[in-house]
Amino acid sequence: MSDYGLFLRPGDTLGLFAPASPAEPREISLATRALEPLGFGVKRPPVRLKPQGYLAGSDQERRQGLHLLMADPEVKALLAIRGGYGSMRLLRDLRPLWPLYPPKPLIGFSDITALHLARLAAVGVGGWHGPCLINLESPGHRKRLTQALRGELPPWKLRKASRLQLGRARGRLLGGNLSLVAALLPTPYWPDCAGAILMLEDQGEDLYRLDRLLTTLRLSGQLEKLAGLVFGDFGPNLATKALRNLLLGLAESCPGPVAWAPYFGHGQENRPWPVGAEAELSLTAAEGYLAFFPSV
Numbered sequence: 001m002s003d004y005g006l007f008l009r010p011g012d013t014l015g016l017f018a019p020a021s022p023a024e025p026r027e028i029s030l031a032t033r034a035l036e037p038l039g040f041g042v043k044r045p046p047v048r049l050k051p052q053g054y055l056a057g058s059d060q061e062r063r064q065g066l067h068l069l070m071a072d073p074e075v076k077a078l079l080a081i082r083g084g085y086g087s088m089r090l091l092r093d094l095r096p097l098w099p100l101y102p103p104k105p106l107i108g109f110s111d112i113t114a115l116h117l118a119r120l121a122a123v124g125v126g127g128w129h130g131p132c133l134i135n136l137e138s139p140g141h142r143k144r145l146t147q148a149l150r151g152e153l154p155p156w157k158l159r160k161a162s163r164l165q166l167g168r169a170r171g172r173l174l175g176g177n178l179s180l181v182a183a184l185l186p187t188p189y190w191p192d193c194a195g196a197i198l199m200l201e202d203q204g205e206d207l208y209r210l211d212r213l214l215t216t217l218r219l220s221g222q223l224e225k226l227a228g229l230v231f232g233d234f235g236p237n238l239a240t241k242a243l244r245n246l247l248l249g250l251a252e253s254c255p256g257p258v259a260w261a262p263y264f265g266h267g268q269e270n271r272p273w274p275v276g277a278e279a280e281l282s283l284t285a286a287e288g289y290l291a292f293f294p295s296v
Helices: 027-040 061-072 089-094 110-123 134-139 137-151 178-184 205-217 240-251
Strands: 013-017 041-043 075-080 104-110 126-128 163-165 167-177 197-201 228-231 257-261 273-275 278-283 288-293
Touching: 013 027, 027 041, 027 134, 027 137, 041 061, 061 075, 061 089, 089 178, 104 110, 104 205, 110 167, 110 178, 126 137, 134 137, 163 240, 167 178, 167 205, 167 228, 167 273, 178 197, 178 205, 205 240, 228 240, 240 257, 240 273, 257 278
Parallel strands: 013 041, 013 075, 075 104, 104 126, 167 197, 197 228, 228 257
Antiparallel strands: 126 273, 163 257, 167 278, 278 288
């Protein structure tokens, strides 16, 4: 039986990697100190990175950091230091390597969506859509990530106002950041989404830009294949009514239940959820929930 799974044991080691944008050394130190008391060991990036503008290092340095942690038997999961941009640049070189790696979960969100989806497309291995290292200065983020890694994943209750389209569906969870999802759609790094529940969030996009991203998704023909759809947090600066109308328009293309659950994304909550794991989305007039069934 493999030593690797979505859940970790006390004392397991998290390896830190930087596939995207750089973080300030002070940010990394503060967040690492906040992480260490949670009961997990921490291994710092094994490659010395030389930041290059909006990238944490060269493509080769960033890929090598991930590669070495995957090969390290002490490391049980890889935690991204931050998102930003850069993960997509690694996908072509990583594609032949995914089958060679043990199924250690990747942890992160935002730009890390590209790694989650590309790995699922290549070998069907999932990870955690959840806070990156620099987000763990927040006590709430630390608590929720620790609970998830220990296997505490209670269903998300969905209020009546968040049930955009009623129904019940069960399927594997895909998605993450909408911008990355839209960028990967026409590439080999997009996994088969037939019968899946798609999760989407984003931040910092004007309403018209969100409209364009959602329209790209609609035109791709992928929505008709889904079993269900869940929208997350899209930032605090959008008019709620206008955004709701936009999401309702997209929901019509999905044949299954659709919910708006701003529990994950770039906001204050960002509840972790297991990419690639089975889940059930149930929305009726009486109640609504999203329940998770990750393999142990």
